[in-house]
Amino acid sequence: MAGRGTRVRPHSHTTPKPLLPVAGTMIIERIIETFARTLDRTITEVVYILGPDFSKDIKNTLEEMSNRHNAKATFRVQETALGTAHAVSCANEDLKGEVIIVFADTLFDSKEKVSVEDADSVIWLKEVEDPSRFGVAVHEGDTITDFVEKPSEPISNLAIIGVYYFKKGEDLKKEIQYLLDNNVTGHGNEYQLTDALDRLLKDGKVFKKATVDEWLDCGTLPAWLDTTSVILEKENHSFGEFEGSTIHPPVFIAEGVTITGSEIGPYVSIEAGTTIKNSTLKNSIVQHNASIADSKLDNSSIGNHAEVSRAHGEIHVGDHSILKQN
Secondary structure (H helix, E strand, O other): OOOOOHHHOOHHHOOOHHHOEEOOEEHHHHHHHHHHHHEOOOOOEEEEEEOOOOOHHHHHHHHHHHHHOOOEEEEEEOOOOOOHHHHHHOOHHHOOOOEEEEOOOEEEEOOOOEOOOOOOEEEEEEEOOOHHHOEEEEEEOOEEEEEEEOOOOOOOOEEEEEEEEEOOHHHHHHHHHHHHHOOOOOHHHOOOHHHHHHHHHHOOOOEEEEEOOEEEEOOOHHHHHHHHHHHHHHHOOOOOOOOOOEEOOOEEEOOOOEEEOOEEOOOEEEOOOOEEEOOEEEOEEEOOOOEEEOOEEEOOEEOOOOEEEOOEEOOEEOOOOEEEOO
16 A cells, blocks of 8 residues: 555545545455455454555554454555565565455455465456456466466466465565565566566466456546446445435435535445535545535546535545635
8 A cells, every 4th residue: 555646646645545435435445345255264454555654544544444344453664665576575574374465456346255275376367358458367277377467469368456365475475585685676677576476386386366357446536436436336325315406326425415406426426524515516526524516527536625616527626625716
């Protein structure tokens, strides 16, 4: 979670990307809920690898969330972004026994339970149309035989989605340390986790694949909006009646939202404490305690405690901002 989330600014100026909401639930919490539903193991501890300037409030939020899932929260810091393997190395003391590693800016789901038995590692994969954009896994049956970063030839269409299980975290720790000690860098002159995986594979470790039905990106403003729309369609949230207003589902409207004289939806997510008056919203996300009046918004994202009035079209307003158009 140590990344800066520059592609979801202005919201990531104040909130780390994995803490942004998707239809009422933070991205990171949805990931943990997916594991609880689909994995044949119980999550007992969550280790968060954060940037050096993450606030105490953010840590408190993550600790509260971990408690909701009966898991211990541990925090580690990546002082400088030097690649995916380097990020994992910042939690070296936690790489003991069974470990799952997740890069927390995408959502995924699977209808089937994932078993990690009879494997040294399990890699979560998704079939994609253009594998040249991704790192991919080559396989024979359920067994992975090779990893290729952004293949120029169509060697595999199963992309690595950034979710990994290891039976022995110590084995991964050893190979990452080799990369760091010998300055073995890859794409972007950074230390890449795929290089450590490749070393484990060549050492004879058994890698199995787990495929997912959905892989939803939250890494940009358009992707966050699109993913929210997919989740809204899938979850079919209920909502109450609002004075002089029309609601077009699918929508998520949290408890404690006030809406008067407005038209909301489809594909709108509104967090608790928000007030909307005499406005039209569609394909948009509104965070906590915002205020919107006399506006017509589409493909927009509004931050916590933001005030928007007489605005039209697509806008993206950060936390505690005020936007009043003539």
